[in-house]
Amino acid sequence: MTSTVMADNMTSTTDLPPLPAYEVVVAPDLISWFPDFYLSIIAPTLAYWVVSIFFHIIDTYDFFPQYRLHTPAEISQRNKVTRYEVLRDVIFQQIIQGVMAGVLGMTDPPQYMGMEEYDVAVWATRVRLAQRALPALLGVLGLNAATISKNMAVSHPLLAGALSGGHYPFLTSELAGPDGIPVPAFATWELIVAKAIYHLIIPAIQFFVGVTVLDTWQYFLHRLMHQNKWLYNTFHARHHRLYVPYAYGALYNHPVEGFLLDTAGAGLAYKVAFMTPRQGMVFWVMSSIKTVDDHCGYALPWDPLQHITSNNAAYHDIHHQNWGIKTNFAQPFFTFWDRLLGTMWHGDTTLKYERSRTKAEEKEALESETKKASTKAQ
Template sequence: MANMTSVSGLPPLPTYELRPMPDLLPSFISDFWLSIIAPHIAYWAVSMFFHFIDIFDLFPQYRLHTPDEIAQRNLVSRWHCFRDVILEQIIQIGTSCVLNLTESQQMIGREDYDVAVWATRIRLAQRALPAILGALGLNAASISKNMAASHPLLAGALAGGHYPFLTIQLDGVSGGQVPAFAMWELMVAKAIYWVVIPAFQVWVALAFMDTWQYFWHRAMHVNKWMYTHWHARHHRLYVPYAYGALYNHPVEGFILDTLGAALAYKASFMTPRMGMYYFVFSMMKTVDDHCGYALPWDPLQHITSNNAAYHDIHHQSWGIKTNFSQPFFTIWDRWLNTRWEGDAKLKYERTRATAAAKKVSAAINGKANGTPNGKANGTPNGKANGTPTGKAKLRQSSSRQSSRTQR
């Protein structure tokens, strides 16, 4: 591409040539498909990590709930939870394919040009310094002249971005000299281009996602129809575990998670490569928020105060009308006074004690009836009256619990 020549004493901008960005794993998979499956690989990798900890009870001191609570309080089996998560991930994969088709191929090659553009803006901004200093009663020209020998770069900035001693040779044939950028201008420009702008894009995506999820999530608790038909399914997990993070009604999952993440990505104007990292991070954070552990060495639980312990309160019957914020910050709960402020520790102790007492009672009753593990009347696993594995009873209990927690 043609170069912009020096205008009004400004350094010229470099030439550039665009080329497609190489795939992250060119020998294995294209970025198109990697960006689609990577979030789900992350989902199951983190989920299986916590599942391994859970089944082998490796860190019982950091559990939010005991195994007895998981067995007694949840109103959905692990198999049905797994099945619904797979369904939602299929929907997400389809949506990701459509989203990727709307993106043009990411190109590289103009990074130095863009940095130079920012350096030019910094140079132009310096032209306002003499006027600003003059408004404060300072003579910028005099100060610059006095500092020229000892601090030439500072003197040049105070003079309005005038650096006559900074030049480069335009080409080896003509030998012409053109203005050049100061080192500090290029360093600041690189920081803006490589750090500030990407950080701002990430912040926009996180803020958008949090706002989207907070108000939709809260609406699904306020509106009885949406709660009963959609959101109540997620609250069958009174004791969340990692791979149950995406256990939702398909409509809720699409609106709250899939569509919310896609719109956040678009609103932030991320590149496709940045978007892939963002989706992977979001998925890992969502799983971690449902892991059921307060691990002191888990970095995802210390980025913000919105972590597994915070979100777990929302899954309890006594905290279901609070802690709507997810998955990153708690600012909307704080601003709108929906943050849990009670003594959660005492309530957790009561639920643990209740679960333990029920287990002891069930064991005593089973022994008294000569039916180990609660099996009675030749009906293993609680099968009775034509209701295998107690499914009819489970559905009835789930309906009553959903209605009660909504009230």
């Protein structure tokens, strides 16, 4: 669909620059041969498994034993669920996520393009209007904006224009057409600020809101599932059968919990933040990668996700231990709710982890000896 709109020149009777015309078209797919609708469904799952396989290879070949949070013996001895069961339940959870993403995709309007220049001009107009408050602000400080502006008019004309309330009579451009009528124009700095607001600040705010909503949703629901025995025993206990988390077990949950905690939470965050479909796709991919990384079982010094925020694999692993299960509820991005509400683990964990390793290794050694004895007896 294409539509051309001549912008209503609501500024024609003022000294504000006119807004440009724009032509709206449906944005092409990110991948020409693959619709964005289906990409939004499979991208989070694909990201989940790419990162999971990476950590699984590290696990299998024991490439970085010095950065392990747990030994292979702990994985085999302490976990109460098989890898097959984990794989099966994760795939089922991702089917639910895919259905939800499809529903959201069908309810979202098409994503359009073509208004970018117009929207930037709208923000530049707001920047220009905001400058009209400067003389009054300077007056409060006892400064005469008109005098300062006049003195700087030759040496610093743009600064002088801003201090005078956003008046730039020397900035003009010509309207397209045979007449070429000169009209007010924006200063370069105004357009730079407007582009920064439109392309960087607004999306950053949207992602901040999305992350905050998702973290808030997951913290309180997660904590409730620990405080309510019925909710814990019926739903959340399944996830805690992984005392030693590993990457692809990140979404090992009861289906009801998986839907409420992860799928519904991410969908709600997307809607509340008013993200575009493509922003939502990026947000869901980020969330998937982060939750995998939080369960990877490694404290890797070169993993940026483990240093951007203190909510990382080492932090969340404490929650999976018997002695830390009532702490560190925050996930997947930040830890502010744990800090504010006093549920963050404090204290040294070295001896506790060492005790778990020793017990697992002793149990594995005993099982190995028992198998050898049984084989000899046969």
